[in-house]
Amino acid sequence: MPSFDIVCNVDLQEVDNAVNQTLREVGQRFDFKGSNSNVKREEQVLLLNAADDFKIRTLGEILKEKLAKRQVPLKSLQEGPIEPGPVGTAKQRIELQQGIATDKAREIVKIVKGSKLKVQVAIQGDQLRVTGKKRDDLQAAMQLIRQTDLGIAWQTTNFRD
Numbered sequence: 650m651p652s653f654d655i656v657c658n659v660d661l662q663e664v665d666n667a668v669n670q671t672l673r674e675v676g677q678r679f680d681f682k683g684s685n686s687n688v689k690r691e692e693q694v695l696l697l698n699a700a701d702d703f704k705i706r707t708l709g710e711i712l713k714e715k716l717a718k719r720q721v722p723l724k725s726l727q728e729g730p731i732e733p734g735p736v737g738t739a740k741q742r743i744e745l746q747q748g749i750a751t752d753k754a755r756e757i758v759k760i761v762k763g764s765k766l767k768v769q770v771a772i773q774g775d776q777l778r779v780t781g782k783k784r785d786d787l788q789a790a791m792q793l794i795r796q797t798d799l800g801i802a803w804q805t806t807n808f809r810d
Contacts, residue, residue, distance in 0.1 A: 650780055650781070650782065651780070651781060651783070651784050651787055651808075651809060651810050652778055652779060652780040652781070652787070652808075653778075653779055653787055653805050653806070653808040654773075654776050654778050654779075654805065654806050654807040655749065655757065655776060655777040655779065655794065655803055655804075656748075656775075656776040656777075656803065656804055656806055657725065657746055657747065657748055657749045657775070657776075657801055657802060657803045657804070658747060658748075659721060659722070659725045659745050659746065659747060659802075660721065661690075661745075663719040663720065663721050664690060664695070664716065664719075664721055664745065666719055667712065667715035667716045667718075667719050667721060668688050668695070668715075670715045671688050671711050671715050672687070672688060674711055674715075675688075675708065675711065680704075681704065681707075684699065684700040684704060685698070685699075685700065685738070686699040686704055686708055688708060693744060693745045693747055694742060694743070694745065695712070695726075695743040695744075695745065696740065696741075696743075697709060697712070697740060697741040697742075697743065698734060698738060698739075698740045699738065699739055699740075701737075701738070701739055702731050702739050704739070705731050705739045705740070705741050706731070709728070709741065709743070712743075713726070722802030723802075724746075724800065724801060724802035725745060725746040725801070725802040726743050726744075726745065726746070727743065727745075727746060728741065728743050729741060729744070746801060746802065747775070748774070748775025748776065749775055749776060749777065749801065750775075750801075751772070753799060753800075753801055754772045754777055755772070756799065757770065757777060757794060757799065758770045758777070760793065760794070761779070761790055761793065761794070764789075764790075766781070766789055766790050766793070767781055767783070767786050768780065768786050768790050769781070770790075784810060791805055
């Protein structure tokens with residue numbers, strides 16, 4: 650029986666590469682000279698530190714530019730607020746989305762079932778499996794999900810005929 654999976658994965662190696670490129674650019678820029686600006690990744694979180702709010706915003710824009718060039722979807726970033734840090738510095742926490750949250754998974758199931766397509770959608774942990782008898786039905790389900798703005802970065806994988 651044909652099936653495919655809907656997943657949300659971010660390539661962490663590409664994220665590391667983008668972080669390294671960002672640090673290299675910040676080290677060369679005149680407006681960051683003498684400031685202690687830093688970006689580091691810990692597991693699924695990016696931590697930004699800079700001298701003030703303006704530099705945090707600029708650092709975030711540089712990071713997003715580098716991530717976009719490396720084909721990391723920007724929808725997978727969940728930015729926290731800019732917080733004051735020690736000694737007048739500022740910090741920001743950006744979480745990387747890995748996996749589909751249960752409420753979003755239920756929303757996708759509701760959308761597909763509401764379309765009356767002859768496919769079944771099953772939630773399997775942090776991903777979804779869509780199965781159907783015909784390949785055309787699966788492709789119609791993919792098209793339906795692509796047209797709907799879910800607010801998350803998702804990919805289809807494991808298409809089996």
